[in-house]
Amino acid sequence: MTFEDLRDYIDFMSKRNKIIQIDDEVDVNLEIAEITRRATYMHLPPLLFSKIKKYENWKIITNIFYSINSIYEILGTNNLESIGENLLNNFKDMPLSTIDKIKSLPSMLKLGKITPKLDKPKFKETNVGLNDFPALKTWPKDAGRFFTYSLTITKDPETEVNNVSVYRIQIINDKEAIMHWQAFKRGSMAASKYKEKGITKVPVAIVNGVDPVIAFTAASPVPAGLDKYLFAGILRGEGVKLTELDNGILVPSTAESVIEGYVDLNDMRLEGPFGDHLGYYTPPDYYPVFKLEKVYLRDSPIFHATAVGKPPLEDAWIGKASERIFLPFAKMIIPELIDMNLPEYGLFTSIGIFSIRKNYPGQARRVMMSIWGTGQLSFLKFIIIVDSDVNVHDINQVLYAISTTVDPVRDVLIINGILNDSLDHTSANPPLGSKIGIDATRKFKEELGREWPEEVKSDEEVVKKINPIIEKIKQQYLP
Template sequence: MRYRNMTMLLEDLERHGQLIRVDAEVDPYLEIAAIQRRAYRAGAPAMLFTRVKGTRFPMVANLFGTMDRTRFIFRSSLRALEGLFRLKVDPFDFFKHPWRYAGVPRALFSAMPRTVKKGSVFENTAAVSELPQLVSWPRDGGGYVTLPQVYTESPEHPGYKHSNMGMYRVQLTGPHYEKDREVGLHYQIHRGIGYHHAQALRVGESLKVNIFVGGPPAMTLAAVMPLPDDIPEVVFAGALAGFRIPMVRRGGDLPVLADADFCISGTIMPYQKPEGPFGDHLGYYSLEHDFPVLRVDNVWHRNGAVWPFTTVGRPPQEDTVFGDFIHELTAAMVPQVFSGVHEIQAVDAAGVHPLLLAIGSERYVPWASERQPQELITSGMALLGNTQTSLSKYVMITAREDAPALTTHDYDGFFKHMLERTDFGRDLHFITRTTIDTLDYTGISLNQGSKLVWTACGEKKRALAHHLPADLTLPAGFGDARLFGRGIVVLRGPAHTAARDEHDEAMFRLAEHLGGIGGLEGTPLFVVADDAAFTAEDWTNFLWVTFTRSDPATDMYGAGAFTHCKHWGCRGPLIIDARLKSFHAPALETDPDVERRVDELGAPGGPLHGFV
């Protein structure tokens, strides 16, 4: 089944028991988002809400809520797309197994968009204020579009070949925007729309933008796909959809997705306005900052238009499925993009960009009596210099030769392997005063902080402890030490009070204290948190707290620390300060009253019983 519009998709999902209709009235302010998050956690079907307070448009949630449903949606073209990726890795496989590639010619033919004269999206018009105003978290600054397809073209080279389509945050309402005339457009660093915006400013033109909502599901997935710069997302969408994506191009205007449910068309203005706050996928709020403003020229929608949405927050959420699906599609391509790298994982539990685990090769000097990271450093720097992996904050990379069965998806095994082999005086490579993910508030300012390439290879250097050292003592203000995993100590620290871009004297006292204790060779990593019990409860909590609440250069300390020729290291143990800092954005919390209302909807006899 190849879905050309949202109606085809919803009808087919309903026929196969993958969608339910919810006719009870729901509120787009907090309530519908709470329902969606619970539906995702429950593995529930997609949900079509037919009565949404304050809007005439139905809303649909959880479309991509499970891997099985996502594979089902793209079942007709998935094999052909996998064939394309396989041929990229090994072109000669076509001659060995030609039957695997029966659908590839169609996928190639479908890739280029098809320009048409008219589309269903133009059947009606609306005002921005008439659209569903989704507010996902209590402190959100207004209503948001959470599954947008934001389309632009290069002002210098217009056309599909130099187009970009990304899932950039769109704020529909807020105190700073002129009602129905302005919306906020939040795009982060290292995004294709930024290059187009820079070109427009350089040539003195305004950048035109079309925001599509709904339409063929392949367009939604393409908008989040981390593609090379020379592959337009709309081209990938055609290959994934199994048909040429129809676009309407009127005169010199930007093309419009013919079968989109909605299109917001406008122009980026030469000024910025405050956008946010917004509860984001790291599990914290993005705070209010100045971002571009889109002056709205038109809002179109087709007959029977349905507004798809999702909610982001602390992982896992529905966007976790996007990440898993993309990884499944592209895993075989990793060695082609990053020479010497065999496997990578942007860790969802850690908010994706804060932590990247990788397995590479160490082949530079195979004759050396002691293997030490060299090629691994090159590979780590390459990961920080290409595609979306460049947004990573911590890159932990080890050599496949040391443990061929090791995988980045076994956190306990991976961290154990790293901690057994790391030379803490040699293997930590910092990049300071650099660009970091816009959503990460651990750095020295918005978009600025540090990165770390942490390498490890060769023979084991230490045996990791299975128990806390019997004589472990801690300085005043620290306590509740507990062993997490093997070789990792989690403890509670005092509340953070230091200013941004400053070390904390309390952490230096801890490092000095630990340096004076013997017998810590088996516990090379100490993590300081606000709540040690929560942090050490499981890997999900540990990864989230440790890597979303620390900046490598500011928040890493060590017993016996030294700086030699600008290289920092320590004799151990290494300490990561993973406390919430005084300048961090607040973590996301739900509204108790809203959660109680959702409880009622899910109670026996309620419209959502058995689904939330």
């Protein structure tokens, strides 16, 4: 699907009566977040707030990713796996290893109309500060107002790959904000490369109000090394239009607002607390400070925000869509993988259920290790491996598999002192924590010590005979 910008998307949804315009005066302090959370829980369409207390020149849009159907609308398809499959089909006949194929993605994708293109900006420089942005205070004990769905854009100083990510950003004053990029996030890793080169002022742009396809890409686990603008071009079917800022950062030329500046790695300040997607306040910790140099706005700008908290909120549906889009990538890396389920109540970085085609003893543990070594799947605390005939999206089938295949001493693997999500408050010393893997597959003789018992099955002739009787009963007694 191709939207010119956020306004084009709003027009698209308005024509389908799928924008809820709220003309009552609302406050960025708690009120907008409360309305947004309730709307998301009810799967209501996006909310457009037209009267913001103390921010008369702005509108705010929230709840863009209100359900899995919202992703279908934005991407123009409900077959999300086909997106990854079509991309990887380019490599089907190439005699390359899995690693070589992944490394070849960027060069292959630079061909064609999906390549980013330079364009004149629709925004212009203006004299405003960070406090002039209608950022939200989401929960009562949050440390202040935060950008919750602004895009942080950096460039790798070695590869020049553009990274577009969503990090929360706490406003301190008109010129400074705290950048919450965790050590293993791309922005932070790029910053480490700058620091190795003796550069402590990392060029950064904070962008808000873009085509929702770009916004979705920013929050997605795009394979490492792949330029996110390129991937957004794949999803859009058309290259992203970009403008280069004075600090060398490329930003979408149709953005509603752009804040140009740098992150000062020598200036670390206490950020938080913040009520995050785990449903708890993350305690204060030290992160580097972003320092504003210039601000650009479109006329009558629209601010995009989200409200986080206990699932399922917007991040749940972004995660579920990412699960489907990137399943083909996971299958390429782990050939025996059949399907995966990252349950929305498992927070997408906590619990993962995977089905495999099992061919040899010990295979489930081998797959666990592969998953823990693969991109953002490496953050999973709980991995459950089941056989190929188990529907990973049916929790009852998964529970049955665990109940009938698992001996805890033999089939449960616990690893300590390994990387988890930094926001995980259950760990004593985050981001280090522990992980658990459960092998809920049927066991080979080498694993069990004897042959696996035979499963019960009905007699086929009896089934054929009684089927008509069952049909009569169903017609008579079932609604």
